Amino acid sequence: MKILSFKSGHDGTVAGVDSADDSLLFSYEAEKNSFPRYTPVTPDTFIDAGLWFKDLPDVLALSGWSRNGIDHVTTSGAGYFGIGAGSETVGKRTFFGKTVDYYTSTHERAHIWCSYALSPFVQGEPCYVLLWEGVLGDFYEIDRDLNIHHRGRVMTSPGTRFAFLYALADPDFPISGGELRPADPGRLMAACAFGEGGPAEEEEQVLIGQILSIDTTTDPLRKSSFVNSPYFNIGTDSQRLKNLATKLSDAIFKHFQDFAETHLQKGYPLIIAGGCGLNGNWNAKWEKSGLFREVFVPPTTGDSGCAIGTAVDAMRHFTGRAKLNWSVYSGQSFCDDKADLEGLTATELNLKHVAQALYDGKIIGWTRGNCEIGPRALGNRSILAAPFNAETRARLNRIKGRAENSPVAPSCLEEDAHLHFDLEGSSPYMLSFHQVIDPSLAAVTHVDGSARVQTVRRNQNAFFYDLLAEFKATSGAGVLCNTSLNFKNSGFINSTSDLAHYAQQVGLDGFVAGNTFYEIGKI
Known part of the structure; x- marks a missing residue:
């Protein structure tokens, strides 16, 4: 059974899985080959993926996605949220004249199954999953029968809360700006290295408390709500921003660590999913925490892994297996074409x-x-x-x-x-x-x-x-x-x-x- 899987929206990706040997055939990210960062799936990506198949695939899979904002209206597949009943759709579709199985599940599930499939832990070994990203901030447990159990929501939008500080301090980010820039989390993570740790000062405590207490499910973070903050447009090279970035980072991590210490006491390995898994500082802290037997973060912890995750979810549904044989070098092949060799x-x-x-x-x-x-x-x-x-x-x-x-x-x-x-x-x-x-x-x-x-x-x-x-x-x-x-x-x-x-x-x-x-x- 060959599965062709799509992830729409930013970080668009097309992935192929062959259940005959549980192998990842390819994962083609639309931004590769010098396309703009975070590009949705393009005709080029689709055509490159099609070259893998001598015949049409047996299963067509689609990752769930939704419109940005607090309403999260579904724009693709099964939508954004959910791991239980109603979080997957199974049917038939006619694809280039062939009737194929059609499978879609939520964005939440795509993250979980991608990280699980790529992890080194054998199927049947229970494990914890931390999914933290721009919207979700939750812990799960996967049991030996591949059932996902929700163990608790620690915080909504941890990635957005973290990145918001950079936008707040940046005079180039408009006061009326809505969606945060995808590069801002990495910029703030780099700023943390220049910050001074230790207890937060009073004005730092106030702003950290405001950022962490807002209910982002009903009231998204807006720069216009913080015009009276002493950090408003302070500048991204300000030492005060760098100090606050370090303390905000520590505060977010502590929320998750405190939850894990209280609620995740079985010693299972931890698998990390979601864009916050690109934060090397947080990953190192999990590894050193001693709370888990082992910690695994896949190379595609962000949205670029969701096409893989939905393909694996489909494979789990049809075959009962959810582990992949894979290589990190499964992207597009290099094109050694003719170049202008002058000079x-x-x-x-x-x-x-x-x-x-x-x-x-x-x-x-x-x-x-x-x-x-x-x-x-x-x-x-x-x-x-x-x-x-x-x-x-x-x-x-x-x-x-x-x-x-x-x-x-x-x-x-x-x-x-x-x-x-x-x-x-x-x-x-x-x-x-x-x-x-x-x-x-x-x-x-x-x-x-x-x-x-x-x-x-x-x-x-x-x-x-x-x-x-x-x-x-x-x-x-x-x-x-x-x-x-x-x-x-x-x-x-x-x-x-x-x-x-x-x-x-x-x-x-x-x-x-x-x-x-x-x-x-x-x-």
């Missing part, structure tokens, strides 16, 4: 040559195989650089069009991670912060001493692992700066022609595409 010197790819260029201070685009699924560059659509010089971080941020003090993440040989970071074990999806213990890694050490680490094993990504190993042989450290390869406000670059244009536009020193190393300005 470029092309040589056959040699990893020692690339490692030496990186050690010499070159900044290099790196493309291999299929795109990563989810928003993190994990060694297939990356910009790479040596990790030793703080000026390298500043240059990378200029290339990316970001503030020069923005954090840059490291990728590291997994067996060496303990030499450089307070990390034992693996962190393959770059979703958790760890303290840097190697003082030589200035380019990847954030102001608070942390880094969002990706660990790499050879059976995870052989070519990227081999590059890290060559860089270690050259430099003494199997660590590289790794940031995403994309035009500003667009998804990953996915063709040689786009990459050649990008490299010369932003000032890369070279790039790898296919089996060729292109160097810029070399005579």
